[in-house]
């Protein structure tokens with residue numbers, strides 16, 4: 159197959175990981191007779207530097223015209239303190255919205271080789287951590303109205319958190335469909351004792367639950383969920399939740415796996431053209447040192463093959479290669495542990511290529 | 515001293531814990547020559563049953579007229595599915611707002627005797643967990659406008675999250691003052707890369723930081739904070755944050771102490787009349803069995819003595835008594851561990867009284 163991939167190299171240490179992911183993609187393409195062509199797109203800090211805009215229309219168009227987008231991570235101290243519209247993050251939010259990517263899929267899974275790195279006790283980890291946070295990505299308080307004004311001689315800021323039924327329904331459906339392909343348990347996380355949006359979420363979810371009688375559906379308050387993720391993560395299969403709660407809970411979830419440098423994510427909308435990126439940030443402190451962990455980005459590329467290009471065998475091969483290098487004890491600095499061999503970013507890429 | 519305490523017995527298993535806290539208060543009063551009188555006030559499920567309203571004006575008045583309010587916990591399956599205004603939680607929210615209690619103080623502290631109950635690894639716990647979440651309690655999305663309406667043939671819900679400078683300044687000041695009395699580290703947690711309210715928080719906090727040069731002030735995004743609480747809780751001394759983030763993070767924080775049945779809280783405003791309550795819920799599943807853990811409520815009473823009645827010695831005595839019973843290996847069911855002696859709610863109260 160021929161596929162055109164938009165590459166966003168990203169900021170700080172991010173180009174180093176995207177470079178390794180591209181090497182892996184090329185190797186897989188050669189092996190399976192695919193042709194992957196790449197279109198470079200600029201977003202985030204790099205785009206601010208080049209165009210004075212974190213996502214110029216031209217770059218969004220490149221992404222929309224591609225078969226999918228691979229991103230490293232954006233942002234860094236250089237662009238901090240810039241006005242709201244000139245911040246790298248704004249480019250990411252506009253990319254998600256511009257591509258209509260409402261469904262963000264963030265897996266929290268223990269890699270057995272790295273289980274000891276979890277901050278949770280071994281007995282909790284042993285019960286299994288393998289769940290997915292399905293986060294609504296282009297609604298809620300991220301995309302509601304934001305304003306700051308003067309009133310009675312002081313400043314007042316207001317953020318609005320809107321949700322319409324169709325926005326809830328489409329992400330709710332992804333939640334149920336994801337659960338159907340897994341252990342058939344779905345937990346809707348909200349704050350229905352306080353928020354109107356949460357009560358509307360529940361109403362819509364109840365309607366959907368009737369369509370998926372095989373799925374064991376339940377509801378949990380977000381404060382309780384933040385506790386349960388630490389206390390008993392094995393209880394979760396799929397969590398579906400709104401944008402802001404998903405942001406918070408998926409970060410907590412990836413942390414308890416002990417290997418945030420390993421967690422990929424996908425963002426999808428109505429078409430197969432998605433955005434694939436690691437959960438972790440752009441690690442400015444280690445940029446240019448060839449020590450950053452490329453695996454989350456490589457696994458994001460594998461997710462792209464699986465979910466957007468319908469190439470499950472190819473995705474499996476990449477995941478197996480990652481598994482093999484971990485089995486051999488190779489670790490980047492962030493995952494380093496006793497008895498293992500520390501390697502840099504390029505060397506980790508080399509090792510994964512060698513397995514393919 | 516003479517003090518009048520409004521008692522809200524609360525729902526489900528809550529009256530059992532309030533009963534034990536009152537016994538402790540009476541004993542302390544007798545010992546130190548104080549007179550505590552009690553006024554019973556109704557709020558939550560009990561008030562719905564009695565008055566059809568989770569907080570009638572009469573009950574709010576009783577609380578405001580008191581020297582402070584001691585609450586167990588409210589809510590339960592009986593009142594679930596009731597309309598928004600007829601829910602127990604609504605009574606609590608109206609009580610907080612009606613009394614002007616903007617500063618919610620939620621300590622996360624490891625009891626050495628219970629350290630093994632933390633879901634975190636021993637090596638993380640050993641670094642120390644002793645921080646306070648200072649949560650803004652009567653602003654933000656909890657008290658903004660909530661509405662649900664029809665638009666283009668579907669329902670749309672909108673919650674609004676407003677913050678005015680004076681609301682941020684008064685809680686920010688509590689954050690700095692609390693830090694000054696402790697290890698002088700304050701972390702402001704927000705989502706300033708997305709929210710206007712967060713950016714206003716930061717602007718106000720920067721102003722305050724200049725007034726407290728001794729305090730090491732920093733800022734953290736809420737998603738990162740949810741990770742850091744699991745990864746390295748020892749880094750925190752005082753966290754100051756808005757209402758919803760505080761709800762989520764303080765629950766996560768109490769969970770990692772491994773003893774949610776032990777965590778008290780205070781809510782204060784401009785006067786010394788505060789509201790004191792456990793962090794935990796009303797435990798409907800064990801109501802009426804005399805097995806619920808009364809310690810969080812007893813420690814809430816101790817907090818009342820310390821912060822509202824200026825009776826630090828009396829508070830110290832209660833905390834020492836709790837410490838002593840833990841040292842003796844007495845545990846309610848929720849804390850039970852090998853080699854300890856399981857006791858019920860009343861027996862735990864007896865044991866604490868015996869220490870006083």
Ligand SMILES: CC(C)[C@H](C(=O)O)[C@@H](O)C(=O)O
Pocket residue numbers: 247250251405707708737
């Ligand atoms: C950078 C930021 C705006 C973003 C978000 O909050 O969505 C990030 O935290 C994420 O989760 O991808």
Ligand SMILES: CC(C)[C@H](C(=O)O)[C@@H](O)C(=O)O
Pocket residue numbers: 351352381603606607761
């Ligand atoms: C009951 C609920 C409205 C309340 C809140 O969210 O404030 C509770 O979770 C708490 O933290 O005291």
